[in-house]
Amino acid sequence: MDILLQQIINGLVQGAIYAMVALGYTMVYGIMGLINFAHGEVVMIGTLVAITVITLLVGAGVPPAMAGACGVVAAAAVCMIIGWSLERVAYRPLRNAQRLAPLITAIGCSIVLQNVAMMVWGRNYMTFPPLIAKTQFEIAGASFTSVQVLILLVASVSMGGLLFLVYRTKLGMAMRATAQNPAVAGLMGVNANRVISSAFVVGSALGAVAGVMVGTYYEIAHYQMGFMLGLKAFTAAVLGGIGNLAGAMAGGLLLGLIEALGAGYIGDLTGGFLGSHYQDIFAFAVLIVVLMFRPSGLFGEKTGDRA
Amino acid sequence: MSASHGQKGSPVNASSKEPLLIVEGLRVAYGGIQAVRGITFHIDAGETVALIGANGAGKTSTLRALSRMLDAAGGSVRYLGKDISRLPPHRLVREGIALVPEGRGVFPRLTIAENLAMGAFTRDDKPKIARDIEHVFGLFPRLKEREKQLAGTLSGGEQQMLAIGRALMSRPKLLLLDEPSMGLAPIMVQKIFEVIRTVAAEGMTILLIEQNAKLALETSRRGYVLESGEITLTDEAEKLLHNPKVREAYLGE
Numbered sequence: 001m002d003i004l005l006q007q008i009i010n011g012l013v014q015g016a017i018y019a020m021v022a023l024g025y026t027m028v029y030g031i032m033g034l035i036n037f038a039h040g041e042v043v044m045i046g047t048l049v050a051i052t053v054i055t056l057l058v059g060a061g062v063p064p065a066m067a068g069a070c071g072v073v074a075a076a077a078v079c080m081i082i083g084w085s086l087e088r089v090a091y092r093p094l095r096n097a098q099r100l101a102p103l104i105t106a107i108g109c110s111i112v113l114q115n116v117a118m119m120v121w122g123r124n125y126m127t128f129p130p131l132i133a134k135t136q137f138e139i140a141g142a143s144f145t146s147v148q149v150l151i152l153l154v155a156s157v158s159m160g161g162l163l164f165l166v167y168r169t170k171l172g173m174a175m176r177a178t179a180q181n182p183a184v185a186g187l188m189g190v191n192a193n194r195v196i197s198s199a200f201v202v203g204s205a206l207g208a209v210a211g212v213m214v215g216t217y218y219e220i221a222h223y224q225m226g227f228m229l230g231l232k233a234f235t236a237a238v239l240g241g242i243g244n245l246a247g248a249m250a251g252g253l254l255l256g257l258i259e260a261l262g263a264g265y266i267g268d269l270t271g272g273f274l275g276s277h278y279q280d281i282f283a284f285a286v287l288i289v290v291l292m293f294r295p296s297g298l299f300g301e302k303t304g305d306r307a
Numbered sequence: 308m309s310a311s312h313g314q315k316g317s318p319v320n321a322s323s324k325e326p327l328l329i330v331e332g333l334r335v336a337y338g339g340i341q342a343v344r345g346i347t348f349h350i351d352a353g354e355t356v357a358l359i360g361a362n363g364a365g366k367t368s369t370l371r372a373l374s375r376m377l378d379a380a381g382g383s384v385r386y387l388g389k390d391i392s393r394l395p396p397h398r399l400v401r402e403g404i405a406l407v408p409e410g411r412g413v414f415p416r417l418t419i420a421e422n423l424a425m426g427a428f429t430r431d432d433k434p435k436i437a438r439d440i441e442h443v444f445g446l447f448p449r450l451k452e453r454e455k456q457l458a459g460t461l462s463g464g465e466q467q468m469l470a471i472g473r474a475l476m477s478r479p480k481l482l483l484l485d486e487p488s489m490g491l492a493p494i495m496v497q498k499i500f501e502v503i504r505t506v507a508a509e510g511m512t513i514l515l516i517e518q519n520a521k522l523a524l525e526t527s528r529r530g531y532v533l534e535s536g537e538i539t540l541t542d543e544a545e546k547l548l549h550n551p552k553v554r555e556a557y558l559g560e
C-alpha cells in the first residue's frame with residue numbers, strides 16, 4: 001500500500017494545527033515586530049485548561065461534545081487573559097527597549113508559564129478525554145478519522161474568521177494600518193495599545209483552539225508540550241514569511257506536510273538507518289534552510305507589507 | 308484687511324475671538340540638538356497660514372510636536388482654548404486636528420478606499436462617511452478611478468492627493484500640511500494647490516508648511532518665516548511676498 005496519500009492526510013491535519021499556532025506568532029510580529037516566544041506555553045495552558053474543564057463536565061454527566069465546546073470556550077478565555085496580561089505586564093514596558101530585552105523577557109515568561117502549569121497540573125502526562133466517537137474512514141487505501149475531519153473543519157472556520165476580522169472589520173483595518181505605519185495610524189485616531197492588545201488576545205484565542213486540537217488528536221498532554229509545538233509553529237511562521245497571515249497558514253500546512261512525508265519516507269531514504277521518530281529534524285532543517293536562503297520566507301515581502 | 312484676502316480665508320470676524328491655535332515658546336529637541344528654539348505663532352479660525360523655511364529649519368519638528376508624534380521640550384500649545392500639549396496622539400483627531408505628514412504616509416498595502424476609511428476611523432456615521440468619500444473623489448477624480456488599488460501602487464502626486472483626502476475624511480477643524488509639494492512635478496503641484504485653495508475657500512483652517520515659499524504665500528493669508536528653529540519674520544502673506552529679505556532668501560531673487 002502506498003503511504004503517500006496517508007501521509008498527506010496526516011500532514012494536513014498536523015499542518016492545520018501548526019498554522020493555528022503560527023498565526024499567533026505572526027500577528028504579534030506583524031504589528032509590533034516582537035517574537036512572543038511564550039506563545040507555545042499559552043497553547044499548552046489552553047490544552048490543560050480544556051482537559052480540566054472537560055473531565056469535570058464529563059464526570060458530571062455532560063455529553064462529551066458539549067463538554068468539549070465548553071472546554072474550548074474556557075481554554076480560549078484563559079488564554080486570552082494570559083495573552084493580554086503578557087503584553088500588558090511583560091512586553092509593554094519594554095516597547096522602546098533594545099530588541100534583546102523583550103526577547104529575553106519572552107523566554108522568561110515561557111519558563112514562568114511552564115512552572116505555573118507544572119504546579120497546577122503536575123508533572124505527569126495527562127489523558128485528554130475523547131470528545132467525539134472516533135470513526136474511521138477510508139479512501140483509496142488511506143484512512144482518516146472523524147477527529148481529523150473535525151480538526152480540519154474547526155481550523156478552516158477559525159482561520160476564515162480571522163481573515164474576516166483582519167480584512168473586513170474596522171479593528172482589522174486598524175491592525176493592518178498599524179502594522180504598516182504605526183505613527184500615522186495613531187494620527188488617524190487608532191490607539192496602538194488597543195490594537196496590540198487585540199493581536200495578543202486574538203492570537204491567544206486561536207492558540208487555545210489549537211491546544212484543544214492537539215489534545216484531541218494525540219489524546220495526551222503535558223506541561224512541557226508547548227515548547228516543541230511553539231518552536232515548530234514559529235518555524236512555520238518563518239517559512240511562510242513572519243508577519244504575513246497567509247504565510248503563516250501556508251507555512252503551517254507546508255511544514256505539516258514536510259514532516260509527515262519526511263517521517264513516512266525517512267526509513268527508505270536512509271536505508272532504514274533513521275526511523276520516523278526522527279521527524280523533528282525536518283522542521284528544524286526547514287528553519288535553518290529558510291533562514292539561510294530566504295529569511296523573508298515564502299510570502300515574505302518588504303517590511304511595509306507586513307500583516 | 309483688504310477685500311482680496313477674503314478668498315484666502317474667511318473674513319476678519321474671527322480676529323475678535325481667541326485664535327483656533329496658539330503656540331507659545333514651543334521648543335523641540337532631539338537629544339541635545341535643538342531643532343525648534345521657542346517659537347510663537349497663532350492661527351485664527353478659517354485662515355490659511357504658511358510656515359516657510361529652508362530644509363532643516365525645523366518645520367517638520369514643529370508639526371511633530373503639534374501632532375503629538377513627539378513630546379515638546381518646552382512651550383505650550385492651546386487649541387480651542389485648551390492645552391493639548393500632553394494629549395496622546397490618537398486623541399488629536401477626535402479634537403479636530405488632522406495632519407498630512409511629510410512624505411505623505413499613506414498605508415501602502417491598504418486600498419485607496421481603505422486609506423480614506425482610515426481617515427474616518429473615529430467616525431461612526433456611515434452615510435455621511437460615504438458622502439465625504441464622494442466629496443474627496445470630487446476633489447481628486449484620479450483617486451476614484453483607482454479606488455480598489457493598493458495605495459503603494461500610486462504615483463507620488465496621487466499619494467499626496469490620497470493623504471490630503473484621508474485627512475479631510477476626519478472632518479477636521481484644523482488641517483496641518485507638511486510640504487505637500489515635496490518631490491512632485493510642477494503640474495501635480497498645481498493640482499494639489501488648487502485643491503488646497505478649494506478646501507480653504509470652503510472654510511477650513513490650514514497650517515501650510517512649505518519650502519516652496521512663493522506657492523505657500525500665494526495660497527495663504529499670513530505667513531511665518533522659520534530659520535534654524537526660530538521665527539524671524541511674520542506678516543501678511545502679500546507683504547512677505549514683496550519683502551526684500553524673503554525675495555532674496557526664498558524666492559531666488
Ligand SMILES: Nc1ncnc2c1ncn2[C@@H]1O[C@H](COP(=O)(O)OP(=O)(O)O)[C@@H](O)[C@H]1O
Pocket residue numbers: 337340341342360361362363364365366367368369
Ligand atoms: N529624528 C531626528 N533626530 C535627530 N535630529 C533630527 C531628527 N529629525 C530632524 N532632526 C534635525 O532637526 C532639524 C530640523 O529638522 P526638520 O524639522 O525635519 O526640518 P524641516 O522639516 O524644516 O526640513 C534638522 O537639523 C534635522 O537634522
Ligand SMILES: [Mg+2]
Pocket residue numbers: 366367368409486
Ligand atoms: Mg520637513
